[in-house]
Amino acid sequence: MSSTRKPNPARRSERSRKAVLAAARELVSELGYAKVTIEAIAARAGVGKQTIYRWWPSKGAVIFDSFLALSEGEEGVRLPDTGDIEADLRTVMRATVAEFADPAFETPLRALNTQIIDDPDLAGLYREKLAGPLDQAKKERLRSAQRAGQLRADADLDLVLEVLYAPLYQRWLHRSGPLSPEYADALVDVALRAFAP
Amino acid sequence: MSSTRKPNPARRSERSRKAVLAAARELVSELGYAKVTIEAIAARAGVGKQTIYRWWPSKGAVIFDSFLALSEGEEGVRLPDTGDIEADLRTVMRATVAEFADPAFETPLRALNTQIIDDPDLAGLYREKLAGPLDQAKKERLRSAQRAGQLRADADLDLVLEVLYAPLYQRWLHRSGPLSPEYADALVDVALRAFAP
Amino acid sequence: MSSTRKPNPARRSERSRKAVLAAARELVSELGYAKVTIEAIAARAGVGKQTIYRWWPSKGAVIFDSFLALSEGEEGVRLPDTGDIEADLRTVMRATVAEFADPAFETPLRALNTQIIDDPDLAGLYREKLAGPLDQAKKERLRSAQRAGQLRADADLDLVLEVLYAPLYQRWLHRSGPLSPEYADALVDVALRAFAP
Amino acid sequence: MSSTRKPNPARRSERSRKAVLAAARELVSELGYAKVTIEAIAARAGVGKQTIYRWWPSKGAVIFDSFLALSEGEEGVRLPDTGDIEADLRTVMRATVAEFADPAFETPLRALNTQIIDDPDLAGLYREKLAGPLDQAKKERLRSAQRAGQLRADADLDLVLEVLYAPLYQRWLHRSGPLSPEYADALVDVALRAFAP
DNA sequence: CCCTAAACGAGACGGTACGTCCGGTCTTGAC
DNA sequence: GTCAAGACCGGACGTACCGTCTCGTTTAGGG
Missing domain, CATH: 1.10.10.60 (Homeodomain-like)
Incomplete structure (x- = not known):
């Protein structure tokens, strides 16, 4: 046919x-x-x-x-869990900021974003294969914090992740401000204050 | 020559x-x-x-x-100021969510984002001519809330804006979640809790 | 190796x-x-x-x-020999003209010619396997006419064949004139006059 | 549209x-x-x-x-006319044979023929623009011979040209025999005998 | 009668050229 | 001198075949 x-x-x-x-x-x-x-x-x-x-x-x-x-080979990512959610988040967010600031990631990462903006199918694949697994690991750590009484028990973990990462992502994408360790810390503060028990 | x-x-x-x-x-x-x-x-x-x-x-x-x-004709935008920052933010955020969800904005808005991702010059122009004036208006309203004691006096208003808008922006760009009035309200809650006096 | x-x-x-x-x-x-x-x-x-x-x-x-x-099956072709070379040639030439004018032969015959023009090896094969045997049969009939005193004894039979067939072939290949029974007759006249004893 | x-x-x-x-x-x-x-x-x-x-x-x-x-620049070709048709034809035919035997003409001339075989439009153009004018010049010379009583008055000049040139053309195209000055002479003999008054 | 090597159908491969489309430059004639 | 129009050079597009190269699957002959 x-x-x-x-x-x-x-x-x-x-x-x-x-x-x-x-x-x-x-x-x-x-x-x-x-x-x-x-x-x-x-x-x-x-x-x-x-x-x-x-x-x-x-x-x-x-x-x-x-x-x-x-990222094919990368097995299940596991984030640090020292028992101190604030310290752990600072570690992870500072690492993320450093990664975004690395010129070697700049070009391919922007390429990736250019694509998923205009192609819903690729966006879906991106969420499923790249962002998803990482988000799961992050939410696992947050759940651990909830159990430890460091985060509000009824917090929407997707929302927590967004409050942590979306500002950083937007700054990087729009080049609208500096990506510094202090900025990472500030985001952690905001999130913890907003979702404190 | x-x-x-x-x-x-x-x-x-x-x-x-x-x-x-x-x-x-x-x-x-x-x-x-x-x-x-x-x-x-x-x-x-x-x-x-x-x-x-x-x-x-x-x-x-x-x-x-x-x-x-x-947006050439649009004169200085002015946001509502009823004296109640929570109510005003909900109004504005719900309007923004509605705008993002409007199919008529979808295509051109994604086009705009595709461009500023890859072109630093356009990104600068975007901030200066489109995002900037609107952000100024929003920050004006937040300053008013600071004066009224509804927001922490030392809050970084750029950060407040990011916490409010970046999650919404990211959800829309990545199509990673629903854009509902409830989501708008949740973001307002987060921001107000994080930056409460 | x-x-x-x-x-x-x-x-x-x-x-x-x-x-x-x-x-x-x-x-x-x-x-x-x-x-x-x-x-x-x-x-x-x-x-x-x-x-x-x-x-x-x-x-x-x-x-x-x-x-x-x-033409694999075709055994040794034998041309008519009534004793009257002029009549026999007219018969054969008219048949040839009719064959060339048949649309069913047109495409494959032109294909064949396209190939042998540009490929000397194929041209050789063509002469050996296709044209050759037919030419032998034709020359056999001409030799018979020579023996009967209807053709000059020292006539170059290859040349006779060319004078008979080449004009017809050229007209067909170049589409430079009508292929009619009268044309066939005219060619026979020319050849017989040129090679009359 | x-x-x-x-x-x-x-x-x-x-x-x-x-x-x-x-x-x-x-x-x-x-x-x-x-x-x-x-x-x-x-x-x-x-x-x-x-x-x-x-x-x-x-x-x-x-x-x-x-x-x-x-051949764009070439103005009206004019063939030699010494008054002796046999001598003139030998001159022209020997020149033609030499031209066909020239390796420099071989490749492009075969290219030209490959094309006009399969494309009736190009064949028409060929006759009109390339072969036609030359044939006119040749027929002019033959008419002169007719007036001089060296050729039969009712001879079909297109046929005369074919008897002269088609055998030569076919030999060259099929590589079926030598292209020698003697061959040119033989063709002239044939034509003159066939169309003698 | 089975074994095995070759020929087979199928089709993926690295390539070349096709004919089309568009980017960015240049030229022409109208205004 | 700017404009609409559009021809120009260049080069990527996605497609069609080239001739070569595996893949299993017949198949046929020699042991």
């Missing part, structure tokens, strides 16, 4: 798949999302263009996949 | 300028940022491509300008 | 061979030489591409072979 | 047109018709592909045009 003949994944070349994802990652880092072309990815990967079009529906999907592949 | 001859703005055709911005706005609404082309804008506006390249440096600049033009 | 392992013709699948040649013939008739692809031949024949590349060196060779196969 | 927007020939770049035709001629000589690509022509000519697709419908048309351009 349709002209869309579907390829047989069993015969897919693992070598090509990895080469494409690696090339995509490199090119995004070097040029930024907008300037990466499928032709360049194919050339860098030593792969025919058709091999890319056979397995991915769009440039965005390739590049997104290259991000997914990065 | 150089080819960079700068045009004389005094002779600029107002008719063309408006037609270009209107065409840009329409096309972004219809197609989304990525699918809009300069050729299409020129064709729809009944304008030569050169006329666009003469006055704008890039597609992004044209489209961004078309947003700026929208 | 080399990677060019030569296949064993004894194990060749007769079924595949016939299917390929039939598919080639059909496709040339339907699309013309230029638009036929090896992939299409393989698909139509229900054969893997490698099976074609294993037994033929090029698309041209396959298609040429599909012509050869047509 | 249609997507076929027609370009304005008045604005056509003469520089580009000439560069394309020159590049086409060179590439055909170097590679032969089949191996020439539009991309290669564009690259060699320093021209965008679209500029070719804008003005020519196909590769064949470009290459054919490059042949036409060669």
Whole structure:
């Protein structure tokens, strides 16, 4: 019926798949999302263009996949739990601030955000595969704090996470203010005060 | 000698300028940022491509300008001040939530965000011309609340705004949760609790 | 040593061979030489591409072979010999004209010619396998006429054949004039006058 | 309505047109018709592909045009007329044989023939622009011979030309025999005998 | 009669060129 | 001198085939 003949994944070349994802990652880092072309990815990967079009529906999907592949090996992340939620949150938030400030993450991270803004499907994948697992780990730590009576028992943990991370995310995305350790601390203060028992 | 001859703005055709911005706005609404082309804008506006390249440096600049033009007429915004900061914030936040949920804003607003993520210059312009004035108005209302003893006197008002708006913004951008009046209220609660005197 | 392992013709699948040649013939008739692809031949024949590349060196060779196969069964052609060379030649030339004018021969015959123009090897094969035997039969009849004193004894029979057929061939190839029975007769007249004893 | 927007020939770049035709001629000589690509022509000519697709419908048309351009300047050809038709024909036919035997003409001439075989439109153009004028000149000389009583008065001059040239053409195209001065002479003999008064 | 090597159908692969689209520059003629 | 129009060079797009290269699956002949 349709002209869309579907390829047989069993015969897919693992070598090509990895080469494409690696090339995509490199090119995004070097040029930024907008300037990466499928032709360049194919050339860098030593792969025919058709091999890319056979397995991915769009440039965005390739590049997104290259991000997914990065965190493929990472097993269940586990956040520090010293029993002191304030100290632990400061540690984690300061680390997050440092990560956002790292120029090496800048370009690919902006590329990732550019994509999920305009593509609901990719946004869903992002939540499911990248943000989700991390959020689960964070909420696990928060639940532990709730049990320890350091956080209000009826606090909406999704909301807590948003209050902690969304301001940081927005500052980074809009470049609307400095990303300093003090800022990380300030966000922790806000959250703990708002959700204190 | 150089080819960079700068045009004389005094002779600029107002008719063309408006037609270009209107065409840009329409096309972004219809197609989304990525699918809009300069050729299409020129064709729809009944304008030569050169006329666009003469006055704008890039597609992004044209489209961004078309947003700026929208709020050109708006004089200094003034937020409600009934004396009750909680009630006023709920009003404003519920209105903001409603705006974000309006499908008519969806496409152009995502277009705008796509641009400022990748272009620091546009991001600066955005803060200066669009976000800035609105933030000033909001902070004015918060200062009034500080004077009334409803907010901690030493509260960092930029941070207050971020705690109020960034979670909402992030939910919308990532489609990571529902945008409801209850959510608006919850954010107001969080902010007021965190910055209560 | 080399990677060019030569296949064993004894194990060749007769079924595949016939299917390929039939598919080639059909496709040339339907699309013309230029638009036929090896992939299409393989698909139509229900054969893997490698099976074609294993037994033929090029698309041209396959298609040429599909012509050869047509005349495979034809045993030694024998032209009419009533004793009257003029009458016999008219008969044969009129038949040839009719054949050239038949639309069913048009496409494949032009395909055949396209190939032998650019490929000396195929041209040689053509002369040896297709044109040659027919020319021998024609020359046999001419020799009979020589013995009967109807043609100059020292006439170069290859030249006689060319004078008879080349104008017809050229008209057909270049579509430079009508192919009518009268034209056939005119060519016979010319040849007989030129090579009369 | 249609997507076929027609370009304005008045604005056509003469520089580009000439560069394309020159590049086409060179590439055909170097590679032969089949191996020439539009991309290669564009690259060699320093021209965008679209500029070719804008003005020519196909590769064949470009290459054919490059042949036409060669004979653009040539004014009315005039054949020798010493009063002796046999001597004049020998001169012309021997020259033609020499031309066909010249390797420099081989490749482009075969390219030209490949094209007109499969494309009736190009064949028509060929007859009108290239073969036609030359044939007119030849027939002029033959008419002169008729007036001088050296050729039968009622001879069909198109047929005379065919008897002279088609055998030569066919031998060259099929590589079916030697192209020698003697062969040229033989053809002249045949024609004169066939059409003698 | 089974074993095994080759030929087979299928189709993924690295490539080349296709014909189209658009970016950004340049040219023309109207105003 | 700006404008609408649009031709230009360049280059990426997504598609179609090329000829090569695995994959299992027949298949046929020699042991």
